[in-house]
Amino acid sequence: MIQNPILRGFNPDASIIRVEDDYYIATSTFEWFPGVLIHHSKDLMNWKPLTRPLDRVSQLNLRGVPSSGGIWAPSLSYCDGTFYLCFTNVVGRKGVYKDLHNYIVTAPSIDGPWSEPIYLNSSGFDHFLFHDTDGRKYLFNMQWDFRKNKKRFAGIIMQEFCPNESKLIGEIMLITEGTDLGVTEGPMVYKKDGCYYLLVAEGGTGPMHAATLMRATSVGGPYEVDPDYPMITTRNTPDHPLQNAGHGSLVETQLGDWYMVFICSRPLPDGSKLSPLGRETSLQKVTWTPEGWLRLAAGGKQPQLHIPETELTPQPFDPDPIRDDFDERKLSVHWHTLRVPADESWLSLSERPSYLRLKGRESLTSLHHQSLVARRIQSFTCEIVTCVEYEPQAFTQMAGLVLYYDESDHYYLRISHDDQLGKHLAIVVSDQGQYDELDTYVPIPEGRVYLKAAMNFDQIQFFYGLDGQSWQPMGPTLYSGNLADSYQSKLSFTGAFVGLCAQDLRGTRLHADFDFFDYMELDA
Incomplete structure (x- = not known):
């Protein structure tokens, strides 16, 4: 059995990809340097920290950023021999404003060398670069609205990214305002059977956290919401061992199976609900319904503490020395x-x-x-x-x-x-x-x-x-x-x-x- 979490201790906001037979997860590092931690696996069960790509000040300047600022929700992608890493540097997070800057770096190998950053925008955090099958690329991120009587989490926006010009181009489109769960963020986009699937985090990163799936026939929408949303949550099970479940990322194995990594927290057993280990990353197998929606393979909406091993050949790593x-x-x-x-x-x-x-x-x-x-x-x-x-x-x-x-x-x-x-x-x-x-x-x-x-x-x-x-x-x-x-x-x-x-x-x-x-x- 695979025991969750698969990435224990402070390892939140997992973004997972597969490149041939290798799996990589990027997690947030906030004010800690170097920025972004990338983990490696061959079997989705055994993981090791591999590299930290933002390792110089010209890529990432964290001096003076507030605690729990800095790197928020990086996202990994891969296309035509190039790795892409999007990241946010939050330099101010107090009050109604969010002073933040979104960038992208690239590399020919997961080990680097990683490029100098390209500035993208500052409209919101949790941005994700989607590579469409026609060669075009689109940036998705949540939009922050500081105005009085407005929703702070003001929906998910999309804009085309032109790699030749190294900048965003064209119209900014609001593609969803989320559901009644609120606090819609963390967009991840996938294409399957001609449909575009948008996976978002909702409810905030605490006890009401959840992940919701939407889909559209065009990348710009309109996106319909899974009628049985959310896809995963522990909002109604306060005694579940994996609390605060949400903010997911999907991957298809080389065998055609689908899995989701997601945020969770393990509280202390004293009833305080406090989690000194921070937000961790867990894994669940998911399956497609005949109607084209994803469900947890085990049924229900709550994650499992243990899941069956994947059908991939186990490839453990040597343990770290004490x-x-x-x-x-x-x-x-x-x-x-x-x-x-x-x-x-x-x-x-x-x-x-x-x-x-x-x-x-x-x-x-x-x-x-x-x-x-x-x-x-x-x-x-x-x-x-x-x-x-x-x-x-x-x-x-x-x-x-x-x-x-x-x-x-x-x-x-x-x-x-x-x-x-x-x-x-x-x-x-x-x-x-x-x-x-x-x-x-x-x-x-x-x-x-x-x-x-x-x-x-x-x-x-x-x-x-x-x-x-x-x-x-x-x-x-x-x-x-x-x-x-x-x-x-x-x-x-x-x-x-x-x-x-x-x-x-x-x-x-x-x-x-x-x-x-x-x-x-x-x-x-």
């Missing part, structure tokens, strides 16, 4: 930095071989120049261990292990210096932007310090040690729900990360050397 010894010249594909690329001015794998050196910069609340490198938390039960050498001389210098949602909500086990305590460990908590230091300060000697975080569903416990063998608990048990996208009803879209960081608020860039990083999942 330990990163920082022996390579580049960071692995699992690592992300916050808003800015990793460069030798603040992150080095060569100044001290087999160590990750971070030079302290701005605070954990900065939207500009943080020295933070982190990876997704993908399991409710996991342990993270690192070893750091760091000798701060002032309270303005800090380094350590951070469990991070955003600048407002994080837990930080950090080494710093105090006038009375000298070098010491403490836990910093930011809860909805309220700074606190827990009343646990532990003086530590010069030299190496081992730091550990253990997550067990809703509980997080920090530990420290001086020899890497014996551990002392550090501070109280902390609540993992603080690292969820809907904590205190805030509207955010990412997931919990665990990472290494350093700050130097004096501006002297004192460095911290991390010897290794262990990430071990105890149960998926």
